Amino acid sequence: MLRELARHCASTALALSMHTHLVGTAVWRWRQGEPVEPLLRRVAEDEVVLVGTGASDWVDSSGTAKKVEGGYRVTGRKVFGSGSPAGTLLLTSAVYEDPAEGPTALHFPVPIAAEGMTVLNNWRTMGMRATGSNDILLEDVFVPESDVWLRRPTGQWHAFFTIVAAISQPLIMSVYTGLAEAASDMALGIARKKSRRGLDLNLPYLLGEMENSLVTAQLAVQNLVDLCDDYAFEPTVATADATMVRKTIAANACVRTVEKALEVAGGGGYFRGCGLERLLRDVHASRYHPLQEKRQHLFTGRVALGLDPVG
Template structure:
């Protein structure tokens, strides 16, 4: 591993940036120049998405055979990590599009009939919006059976990228008369009749992700759009896949945010490098960042560029490292602020925005306490959730 201070080598190459990471570095300064303004206005990073589309970044994870960029999973993690150094909101919104693309790529590698969807994403640079994390095992809302499909109503949270989204990937509970409580997974166009994006994303951090609530009022979902049926509230085998693919991508965003905070802190205290009181603060920051880097690296390695075994043990290992990474990266940015001192409290420096943004890491599944419960049950040989 190449090390310069705390190692910031790329997971996929272990060397200088190439390919998609180089694209991120090309776009990054523009993202950084607009980050404070988007944050202050609670506005979506729309201009950044124009540039992402121009560079075909939204199709980076689509296999080259299907018209996409052919990036490996590890290369996607590096891409998001790099974007996170410049603008956390852009990186997080992009990760919420990238992880369903990556999941579709895993499915394609398994021989599932998802090639047409991936080809559409590549050809049209479609923006995917997903609500899977907030729905989790029980889902939310209600699906009612009608001729040819279902009518779905409900309010979906955390629809990142919703201001310019093209396709909503979501789910809804259905009281199946034969199978009992069932969750239906499906995709609907963001312009579907009865679908409304609410302008309500007003948050402490990650303010520019456009993660608005999405209101579904009798939206028609044809039978052909339902791609998965599963028992409600039960750990389904596909949940062994989703976190293993998605969480390394999402946590790579926060790794980039933490690395940006570390770099900013070191620049700010450069004039005090001979002050003995500064040394232990910097050392604590370095330790925390190294812990986060190791945890994220292991998450990426667990996915193994889509060759992982889709088992509970794999998902559990990812969840454990997600908690370790989220806590360590949050501590990194807190220590960066402590290192800088009172000057870091001013918005103009940008450090307080990084601190607010990093706090969002804890809310992605599984949060720490549910993860401890999940992992404890797995270690004791119990079903992970029931």
């Protein structure tokens, strides 16, 4: 669904993938017997739109949570809130300085319409402009103790991140693969028109390079999907590592595909009316989803050495 939608509007597909992977994570938790059925019913029956901040929080989290009667007061600024203009519920985290356990990341939902919540209209970017990935400001927002569903030490790997990675990456990278497929189709159409006027001897080579990059992306994303198979999935560090490696391969291949599509199109592709310009801007966003390439290399190298992946 996301791959097909991305052929027509990658921003819409990417914003939807952010909601979808949060729903998918809740489904996985429900299958483990966790009490998330009320959330899933709200999504299904009330069309609640979920917005996450995991991409910016990662293992360290951000913002502060101060203990008060009945819960916490949370203050912080969350970035990359994709879909926030239409969002209903923010799934986020903040750091509580636990007097016994030390810095502890608390994970919780909070209504975007809650007192102290502000969606900032500041998404001014090179690409993926229609995702509405604004910053979200939390100012002394009350979070009931009963809404905290996960407590974990900050800065340390947790099995939860494997679950999120395995569910999110096939969805997110499917968007960029669909975008790359659209660019490839567009470039091929231009190339066929060019060839009728006389074949440029370099054109078949360029098309071959473009196809190789596209197939690399398609294979990597299909492998991501396979890693998340219900029967094969295990929330281990090895699974997380395999997911991150394939994300990097897929992202780089998608970028190469769209750049090669522009080369195939030639000077005509440089004009905005062609459509490749938007796809080229959008595809570069693939590199900023966790883990970014060099961070993935470090993660993978540490895993290979038997070290804590984020230590």
